[in-house]
Amino acid sequence: MLDEEVFAVVIALTVIASALGIALTWRPQGEEFVAMGLLNEDCKIGYYPRNVTLGSNVTLCLYVGNYMSKPVAYKVLYKVALNASQLPTNTTPSSVGQLAAWVGALSSGSNSTTVVSVPIPSNASTVGSRVSLVFELWLLDTKAGSWVYSGRWADLWVQIVG
Amino acid sequence: MRFAALLLAVLAVVALLPSPTVGARDPCSPDVLSEVMRSLEELSSKYVNVSDAVGYVDRLLKACARGDEAEADAIYGRLVELLGTLREVSEGRLREVMAYKAALTAAFLSLPPLTYVLLPRVYLYLWYLARRRWVVVRRR
Numbered sequence: 001m002l003d004e005e006v007f008a009v010v011i012a013l014t015v016i017a018s019a020l021g022i023a024l025t026w027r028p029q030g031e032e033f034v035a036m037g038l039l040n041e042d043c044k045i046g047y048y049p050r051n052v053t054l055g056s057n058v059t060l061c062l063y064v065g066n067y068m069s070k071p072v073a074y075k076v077l078y079k080v081a082l083n084a085s086q087l088p089t090n091t092t093p094s095s096v097g098q099l100a101a102w103v104g105a106l107s108s109g110s111n112s113t114t115v116v117s118v119p120i121p122s123n124a125s126t127v128g129s130r131v132s133l134v135f136e137l138w139l140l141d142t143k144a145g146s147w148v149y150s151g152r153w154a155d156l157w158v159q160i161v162g
Numbered sequence: 163m164r165f166a167a168l169l170l171a172v173l174a175v176v177a178l179l180p181s182p183t184v185g186a187r188d189p190c191s192p193d194v195l196s197e198v199m200r201s202l203e204e205l206s207s208k209y210v211n212v213s214d215a216v217g218y219v220d221r222l223l224k225a226c227a228r229g230d231e232a233e234a235d236a237i238y239g240r241l242v243e244l245l246g247t248l249r250e251v252s253e254g255r256l257r258e259v260m261a262y263k264a265a266l267t268a269a270f271l272s273l274p275p276l277t278y279v280l281l282p283r284v285y286l287y288l289w290y291l292a293r294r295r296w297v298v299v300r301r302r
Contacts, residue, residue, distance in 0.1 A: 007281065007282070010277065010281060011274060011277055011278055011281075014273050014274045014277040015274045017270075017273065018270045018271060018273040018274055019270075021266070021270035021273075022267050022270045022271070025263055025266050025267055025270070026263065026267070069206075070202075070203045070206050070207070071199065071202045071203065071206055071212055071215075071216045071219070072199070073195060073199050073219060073223060101227065102227075103223040103224060103226070103227050104220050104223060104224065105199075105216050105217075105219035105220040105222075105223055106216065106220075107206075107212060107213045107216045108206060110213075140192065140195060140196060140199055141196070142196040142197075142199045142200045142203065143196075143200075144196075145192050145193045145196040146192055146196075147192065
């Protein structure tokens with residue numbers, strides 16, 4: 001049964017298993033990134049509010065995930081963009097001022113979902129118009145000692161009603 | 163003489179000044195937070211479990227956002243203590259993880275030669291074990 005060919009195959013398999021095991025033992029960290037998501041008040045995707053009342057608070061849920069292979073301190077800034085030109089990009093944050101912020105810290109590989117109360121500005125001129133509730137993820141740059149925009153953002157278009 | 167008295171007075175004032183302690187720093191300033199996060203990054207790179215310390219930083223940031231300075235000071239004090247403890251174990255932890263990885267690599271490396279040497283012997287042993295009650299009869 002154990003002739004030379006079978007024996008050679010078994011040895012080949014052990015060589016492959018050995019190489020794979022060593023590679024997995026010393027594998028480098030994968031791609032490093034942070035993630036942010038906007039969820040509804042039940043912390044689930046979908047069924048987002050479409051109409052919001054002027055000056056009210058809307059309950060939403062923020063998801064932040066840390067896959068940076070190191071702990072991070074983060075800050076989510078909330079802004080209201082009146083049109084598409086005021087939206088952030090993957091490299092630059094929105095130019096409009098922040099209305100609220102939520103902060104936290106996460107270990108490597110962990111995430112958090114936080115229920116937040118989002119204030120709708122009581123600017124009467126926005127009644128009847130569609131605005132975007134913008135959420136930007138900022139990280140603490142430990143070398144520079146300042147908060148930097150991560151390039152991650154989420155938004156929700158809503159109709160303002162009086 | 164007058165100079166010596168002046169020097170003594172200056173030294174006395176300096177000695178009476180509060181030393182820069184943990185509580186004297188603003189725990190909510192980005193510089194202090196960055197310093198803490200740098201320490202956590204360093205400890206994390208040495209395979210130290212920093213989840214408890216990150217939990218303190220999370221609470222510290224939230225206290226700072228609320229403007230609760232007393233709470234922030236208290237959390238920062240506990241965080242500094244915890245960081246000190248983690249730093250003490252960090253070198254040992256790094257050595258442990260490296261030793262484990264080296265042992266695992268040695269085990270993987272020895273797998274093919276061990277198979278080469280042991281597999282035929284084990285096979286033969288089992289072969290003989292299965293046939294040890296056999297009786298050999300001369301064929302006529």
